[in-house]
Amino acid sequence: MDGVVLKPNDRIFFGTSSAFIFKHKEKEAEAELQDTDSSPITFEMADKERIEIQDAAEAKRREQERLRMEEETKKRMEEMNAKLEEEKRQQEEERQKMQAEFEAKLKALEAQKAQDDDEEAKKKQKEMEERIRKEMM
Numbered sequence: 001m002d003g004v005v006l007k008p009n010d011r012i013f014f015g016t017s018s019a020f021i022f023k024h025k026e027k028e029a030e031a032e033l034q035d036t037d038s039s040p041i042t043f044e045m046a047d048k049e050r051i052e053i054q055d056a057a058e059a060k061r062r063e064q065e066r067l068r069m070e071e072e073t074k075k076r077m078e079e080m081n082a083k084l085e086e087e088k089r090q091q092e093e094e095r096q097k098m099q100a101e102f103e104a105k106l107k108a109l110e111a112q113k114a115q116d117d118d119e120e121a122k123k124k125q126k127e128m129e130e131r132i133r134k135e136m137m
Helices: 025-030 043-136
Strands: 011-014 018-021
Touching: 011 043, 018 043
Parallel strands: none
Antiparallel strands: 011 018
8 A cells, every 4th residue: 555645634534433634733834725713624524525535436436347347348249249240151151052052953953854854855756756657657
């Protein structure tokens, strides 16, 4: 823990209910807050100041926590988006692969059908020729 140089009329708290004022009569002019009869430094004033300081520290801590959480959320979102993009890329590759396979099978079936149709046509032509020959005989 770092030390703190006290100035005249600085308020020191131990716990929540023990407050002390540091007095240094020879350096009274250096005091940030004057302790006069018309405007004395009271326990209530010092306690209010302590609460404000604690509230400010708590607000700062909450803001830092909020920023940390936002950064963490942003990082997680970026990771999730990257993962999602990778999955999309893989799915697109798989889709293209399946489409290429489908198109290849379709061409093979069309070629087989064309071949079958040619054979069927040749067979029918031969049958017609035989029928004509029989009729001519």
